[in-house]
Amino acid sequence: xxxxxxxxxxxxxxxxxxxxxxxINKALRDMAVQLLKRKDEILSANALDMxxxxxxxxxxxxxxxxxxxxxxxxxxxEGLRQVASLESPVGKxxxxxxxxxxxxxxxxxxxxxxxxxxxxxxxxxxxxVFALCFKTQNAVILRGGSDCINSNKALCAIIRDCLLMNGxxxxxxxxxxxxxxxSASELMKLDKYVDLLIPRGGEGLIRTVVENSTIPVIETGTxxxxxxxDSTADKDMAxxxxxxAKTQRIGVCNACESLVIHSSVLSSIFPAICxxxxxxxxEIRGDERACEAYPGLVQASxxxxxxxxxxxxxxxxxxxxxxxxxxHINKYNTGxxxxxxxxxxxxxxYFMEHVDAACTYVNASTRFTDGFEFGFGAEIGISTQKLxxxxxxxxxxxxSYKYQILGNGQIRE
Amino acid sequence: xxxxxxxxxxxxxxxxxxxxxxxINKALRDMAVQLLKRKDEILSANALDMxxxxxxxxxxxxxxxxxxxxxxxxxxxEGLRQVASLESPVGKxxxxxxxxxxxxxxxxxxxxxxxxxxxxxxxxxxxxVFALCFKTQNAVILRGGSDCINSNKALCAIIRDCLLMNGxxxxxxxxxxxxxxxSASELMKLDKYVDLLIPRGGEGLIRTVVENSTIPVIETGTxxxxxxxDSTADKDMAxxxxxxAKTQRIGVCNACESLVIHSSVLSSIFPAICxxxxxxxxEIRGDERACEAYPGLVQASxxxxxxxxxxxxxxxxxxxxxxxxxxHINKYNTGxxxxxxxxxxxxxxYFMEHVDAACTYVNASTRFTDGFEFGFGAEIGISTQKLxxxxxxxxxxxxSYKYQILGNGQIRE
Numbered sequence: 001x002x003x004x005x006x007x008x009x010x011x012x013x014x015x016x017x018x019x020x021x022x023x024i025n026k027a028l029r030d031m032a033v034q035l036l037k038r039k040d041e042i043l044s045a046n047a048l049d050m051x052x053x054x055x056x057x058x059x060x061x062x063x064x065x066x067x068x069x070x071x072x073x074x075x076x077x078e079g080l081r082q083v084a085s086l087e088s089p090v091g092k093x094x095x096x097x098x099x100x101x102x103x104x105x106x107x108x109x110x111x112x113x114x115x116x117x118x119x120x121x122x123x124x125x126x127x128x129v130f131a132l133c134f135k136t137q138n139a140v141i142l143r144g145g146s147d148c149i150n151s152n153k154a155l156c157a158i159i160r161d162c163l164l165m166n167g168x169x170x171x172x173x174x175x176x177x178x179x180x181x182x183s184a185s186e187l188m189k190l191d192k193y194v195d196l197l198i199p200r201g202g203e204g205l206i207r208t209v210v211e212n213s214t215i216p217v218i219e220t221g222t223x224x225x226x227x228x229x230d231s232t233a234d235k236d237m238a239x240x241x242x243x244x245a246k247t248q249r250i251g252v253c254n255a256c257e258s259l260v261i262h263s264s265v266l267s268s269i270f271p272a273i274c275x276x277x278x279x280x281x282x283e284i285r286g287d288e289r290a291c292e293a294y295p296g297l298v299q300a301s302x303x304x305x306x307x308x309x310x311x312x313x314x315x316x317x318x319x320x321x322x323x324x325x326x327x328h329i330n331k332y333n334t335g336x337x338x339x340x341x342x343x344x345x346x347x348x349x350y351f352m353e354h355v356d357a358a359c360t361y362v363n364a365s366t367r368f369t370d371g372f373e374f375g376f377g378a379e380i381g382i383s384t385q386k387l388x389x390x391x392x393x394x395x396x397x398x399x400s401y402k403y404q405i406l407g408n409g410q411i412r413e
Numbered sequence: 414x415x416x417x418x419x420x421x422x423x424x425x426x427x428x429x430x431x432x433x434x435x436x437i438n439k440a441l442r443d444m445a446v447q448l449l450k451r452k453d454e455i456l457s458a459n460a461l462d463m464x465x466x467x468x469x470x471x472x473x474x475x476x477x478x479x480x481x482x483x484x485x486x487x488x489x490x491e492g493l494r495q496v497a498s499l500e501s502p503v504g505k506x507x508x509x510x511x512x513x514x515x516x517x518x519x520x521x522x523x524x525x526x527x528x529x530x531x532x533x534x535x536x537x538x539x540x541x542v543f544a545l546c547f548k549t550q551n552a553v554i555l556r557g558g559s560d561c562i563n564s565n566k567a568l569c570a571i572i573r574d575c576l577l578m579n580g581x582x583x584x585x586x587x588x589x590x591x592x593x594x595x596s597a598s599e600l601m602k603l604d605k606y607v608d609l610l611i612p613r614g615g616e617g618l619i620r621t622v623v624e625n626s627t628i629p630v631i632e633t634g635t636x637x638x639x640x641x642x643d644s645t646a647d648k649d650m651a652x653x654x655x656x657x658a659k660t661q662r663i664g665v666c667n668a669c670e671s672l673v674i675h676s677s678v679l680s681s682i683f684p685a686i687c688x689x690x691x692x693x694x695x696e697i698r699g700d701e702r703a704c705e706a707y708p709g710l711v712q713a714s715x716x717x718x719x720x721x722x723x724x725x726x727x728x729x730x731x732x733x734x735x736x737x738x739x740x741h742i743n744k745y746n747t748g749x750x751x752x753x754x755x756x757x758x759x760x761x762x763y764f765m766e767h768v769d770a771a772c773t774y775v776n777a778s779t780r781f782t783d784g785f786e787f788g789f790g791a792e793i794g795i796s797t798q799k800l801x802x803x804x805x806x807x808x809x810x811x812x813s814y815k816y817q818i819l820g821n822g823q824i825r826e
Contacts, residue, residue, distance in 0.1 A: 014743065017767065097788055103777060105787060112799050113769070191623070195799050210604070214624050216800040237822045244824035330427065352817040354430065356526070364516060364820025373825070374518060374816075375510055386525050386608050386813035387629040388801040400799035403787075404765040407777025409650045411657035412786070 002186045005141060005174055006193030009114040012171040013139035017111055019168065021088040027166040028084035028131060032077040034158050035127070039073060045154035046123070053147060065121040066148050076127040076155075079378075083131040086377045089396040090137050104406040109399045111137040113195040116187050118143045118209060120201035123151035129200075130159055130173050132380050136398040139172050141194065143187050145201075146179035153177065188213040195400075200381055203308070218389060218397075220381030223253035223336035224308045225366040228260040228325045228351065230342035235269045237363060238341045239276050244365040245339070247280045251310045253382060254337050254369040258305060259316045260325045266293040266318060277314065286316035305332045322347050326354050333357055335384045337366040358384060358391035415599045418554060418587055419606030422527040425584040426552040430524055432581065434501045440579040441497035441544060445490040447571050448540070452486060458567035459536070466560060478534040479561050489540045489568075492791075496544040499790045502809040503550050517819040522812045524550035526608040529600050531556045531622060533614035536564040542613075543572055543586050545793050549811040552585050554607065556600055558614075559592035566590065601626040608813075613794055616721070631802060631810075633794030636666035636749035637721045638779040641673040641738045641764065643755035648682045650776060651754045652689050657778040658752070660693045664723045666795060667750050667782040671718060672729045673738045679706040679731060690727065699729035718745045735760050739767050746770055748797045750779040771797060771804035 035042070046068040053063050095107035115138045119125045126144060133140040144152040152175055160170040176183050188197065191214040199209040203222050210217055227245055229238050245256035261270055266289060274284055274294040284290075285300035297316070304315040305328075319325045329338050339361035340351040352360040359369045369392060371379025376394030383389045389397035448455070459481040466476050508520035528551045532538045539557060546553040557565040565588055573583040589596050601610065604627040612622040616635050623630055640658055642651050658669035674683055679702060687697055687707040697703075698713035710729070717728040718741075732738045742751050752774035753764040761775040772782045782805060784792025789807030796802045802810035 014767075014769075099786070099788060103781060211627050216629065216798060218800075234822075240822065241824055248825055348819075354427075356427075357815065359816045359818060361818045362820060364818055364823040365825050367825035368516060368818065368823065373512070375512060385629060387631075390813055391816050400803055402770065403772045403804050405772060405774045405777055405781065406761075407775060409647075409653065410777040410781065411654055412661055412778050412780035 001178070002176065002183065002190055005176070006114070006190045008171045009139045009141050009174060010193045012169045013111065013113045015169050016134075016137045016139055016172055019137060021090075023166065023168075024088075024135060024137070025084040027162055027168060028080045028134065030166065031131075031159055031162045032080040032084075034162050035073060035077045035080070035155075038158055039070070041158070042068060042073065042151065042154045045150040046148075048150040049148050058147075062121065062147075066123065066151070068123055068151060072124060076124050079124075079128055080131050083135050083378055086135065086395060088135065089394075089399050094401055101410050102408065103410055106404045106406075107401055108404055109396070110402050112398060112400045114139045114141065114193055115398065116141045116143065116190065116194045116197045116215065118184055118187065118197065118199045118201070118205065120145040120205060121147050123148045123155060125200060126152045126155045126175075127159070129198075129380070132378055132395060132398060134172055136395055138398055139174075141174050141176065141187065143176040143184055144179070149177065149179050185212065188215065191215045198381065216388075218381070218383050218393070219385045220383055220393075221253050222308055222334045222384060223255070223369075223382070224257050224306065224332060224334045225254060225336055226258045226260055226329045226333055226338040227256050227366065228329065228338070228340045229262060229265055229269060229273070230322065230325075230340055230344060230347055231262040231264040232343040232347070233262075233265060233269060233341040234343060235272055238269055239272050241339070241341060241363070241365050242273055243276050243280065245367055246277060246282055246314055247312070248365075248367055250312055252367075253308075254366050255310070256339075256366050257307065257309050257314060258332065259314055260328055261290065261316060261318055262322075262325070263289065263318050263320050266290070270294060281312050283313045284316060285313065287318050289318040290316040308334070322350060326351060330354075330356050335386075336382065337361065337369040339364060339366050358382070414591070415554075415589065415596065415603055418589070419527070419603045421584045422552045422554050422587060423606045425582045426524065426526045428582050429547075429550045429552055429585055432550060434503075436579065436581075437501075437548060437550070438497040440575055440581060441493045441547065443579060444544075444572055444575045445493040445497075447575050448486060448490045448493070448568075451571055452483070454571070455481060455486065455564065455567045458563040459561075461563040462561050471560075475534065475560075479536070479564070481536055481564060485537060489537050492537075492541055493544050496548050496791055499548065499808060501548065502812050507814055514823050515821065516823055519817045519819075520814055521817055522809070523815050525811060525813045527552050527554065527606055528811065529554045529556065529603065529607045529610045529628065531597055531600065531610065531612045531614070531618065533558040533618060534560050536561045536568060538613060539565045539568045539588075540572070542793070543569075545791055545808060545811060547585055549808055551811055552587075554587050554589065554600065556589040556597055557592070562590065562592050598625065601628065604628045611794065629801075631794070631796050631806070632798045633796055633806075634666050635721055635747045635797060636668070636782075636795070637670050637719065637745060637747045638667060638749055639671045639673055639742045639746055639751040640669050640779065641742065641751070641753045642675060642678055642682060642686070643735065643738075643753055643757060643760050644675040644677040645756040645760070646675075646678060646682060646754040647756060648685055651682055652685050654752070654754060654776070654778050655686055656689050656693065658780055659690060659695055659727055660725070661778075661780055663725055665780075666721075667779050668723070669752075669779050670720065670722050670727065671745065672727055673741055674703065674729060674731050675735075675738070676702065676731050676733050679703070683707060694725050696726045697729060698726065700731050702731040703729040721747070735763060739764060743767075743769050748799075749795065750774065750782040752777060752779050771795070
């Protein structure tokens with residue numbers, strides 16, 4: 001069933017490689033205008049999704065993710081304009097080699113081709129992901145969740161109309177309207193046409209894609225982020241950073257889920273951290289020594305150290321050395337973001353070098369792991385794998401490269 | 414069964430990240446010495462493999478791939494010394510961002526971690542692949558074919574002895590001695606410990622790995638390479654380049670398998686190409702117009718255009734325009750290497766830009782797609798996918814990166 005869609009996407013990707021960036025930017029700005037102009041269409045489609053959610057008895061947190069408000073719609077439009085204003089990473093000379101035999105080799109950035117994206121709720125992903133793929137001249141096949149299918153259809157219809165209005169192939173953006181499990185499974189096997197598959201959603205979705213896809217995947221998302229309080233940590237800084245990383249926004253992948261504390265500061269710094277966290281409603285699950293050091297902690301199980309709570313809960317592990325801290329973190333982290341609070345430069349460097357994560361921080365909150373905070377201008381997601389792209393992915397993560405080799409009759413001897 | 418090996422590899426990768434490059438280089442040079450010193454061990458192990466191959470009635474071409482001669486052993490030793498002399502791509506500052514809030518972000522190259530390699534015959538792959546992984550501070554799990562298991566065991570024993578002699582963890586290099594299908598299948602699912610899987614071998618092996626691996630894979634190898642003879646091609650150059658690309662070495666992935674010819678040169682240039690190829694024993698399988706243009710051609714079937722012959726056979730497709738040529742190539746190529754022979758600069762640029770391949774050539778043989786020819790000093794393989802690495806992969810293809818972020822108390826508002 002998706003075979004046809006794959007063929008259309010491949011053809012579209014080829015045509016898209018011919019488009020001028022100025023034209024692409026104009027189309028993106030047109031889409032921003034049309035999204036607001038056709039607001040009623042979008043909101044009434046969204047109302048269908050919301051009614052369905054109500055019927056299903058969905059929690060208010062989940063319903064909130066589905067909801068499109070005026071403000072959120074403006075946000076989507078603003079996102080489109082922002083992507084239009086970014087420099088294109090495509091067609092750049094990345095390297096140049098002049099060979100002794102006279103061959104001139106240019107390494108040049110190119111689009112990846114066809115990108116598939118499988119995601120759950122949040123209809124803004126439809127617009128955001130399309131914009132990033134379009135800007136980098138990749139055709140996209142979107143497979144959103146059933147919960148927001150009506151909103152997604154309305155958004156895609158507007159995008160496709162704008163493509164047509166600009167004399168472009170509307171198949172630069174295709175939405176899989178069948179939201180059954182089997183359509184997702186089929187997409188995962190479409191390696192004949194799709195060059196890259198990005199899952200955006202919870203751990204379960206990502207695991208399913210990794211296990212079943214025959215298309216190269218970029219894993220995004222899960223973050224069991226640690227903060228290690230070193231023996232030389234500044235007390236006020238530790239309290240402030242841990243508070244921020246744990247409580248500023250609890251449902252995000254760069255929130256802190258686990259505290260690692262040097263035993264020498266259990267009685268000096270740790271109580272202040274606990275007092276502050278508890279005041280903010282955080283449940284603290286500690287090992288034996290942590291529980292002894294401060295009243296009111298819950299006993300942590302081994303399982304707690306591997307969990308991404310996404311909630312007002314934090315685990316605590318006590319260690320006797322920096323190396324023990326690093327080994328604990330490498331055992332339980334998800335390769336996302338981990339931080340050390342320290343005044344010792346040698347310890348800072350050791351931590352940054354040897355903790356195996358996309359982002360290793362010294363004296364700052366893990367919450368900064370984000371494409372915008374890094375200054376990339378846009379973000380496709382945060383990669384927790386080591387191939388192709390790691391950490392916050394800007395536009396260039398959606399490019400590949402090719403070698404163009406200029407000769408004048410060279411043959412290999 | 415491989416669980417234990419995975420754990421050891423992960424531990425080894427962590428230790429390897431602490432090693433100094435000078436120490437790694439010394440160990441590589443020691444291995445070169447030991448390979449030659451312990452020649453008898455290697456040759457008698459290889460004799461076992463050769464006897465087994467004889468018993469199985471293996472073809473002489475296949476037997477030749479297994480054979481270790483004095484010269485080939487010297488080649489392996491030389492390879493080790495060469496890798497020792499290359500600059501390490503690890504620990505390099507790739508980028509630096511100074512953020513308005515004072516955060517300093519360093520993007521730094523790091524090892525990937527644990528690399529699995531599944532390969533077929535040719536025992537030199539054992540030494541080559543280990544050397545490249547070791548130099549880039551990645552622990553490796555090798556799964557060679559059953560045909561050369563005795564040779565592989567002997568080679569790995571020497572490598573591991575040299576690691577120990579240098580006070581290093583011998584598990585930087587592990588060989589799976591069980592060469593059953595199930596050991597390969599198990600390795601493909603070891604994503605808990607293995608960060609990257611590289612299959613090196615025929616199309617069947619690569620397909621199996623792509624379809625079954627839960628570990629990120631880099632596809633290498635298959636090359637259905639095209640040469641397009643444009644209407645403005647230089648006749649002598651076309652004959653010379655096609656001869657070289659087709660006949661200089663037929664069993665390699667960068668050999669030319671398919672000719673695309675502009676109809677306007679069917680009577681002027683094409684006969685000279687055919688004459689030359691036939692003189693060299695090449696069977697030419699052409700479409701109708703090609704068969705009419707020169708006597709003695711075989712009628713090509715549709716299937717011929719998709720085949721990587723690795724033999725003295727070439728297919729020919731006649732086209733009426735450059736765009737038709739590019740579309741034909743994009744339909745049948747494997748994204749490896751394709752060339753245009755032309756004197757028209759505009760056509761050259763169009764071809765280079767729009768043929769979707771790792772390497773697009775103008776007026777040169779496709780045989781140059783090779784890490785050494787590109788000046789990379791070493792080669793892990795030639796990637797035909799677009800993620801992470803494309804085309805000839807030098808040492809840097811075996812690295813990832815991480816962000817190290819230095820703060821002084823920053824929190825996110």
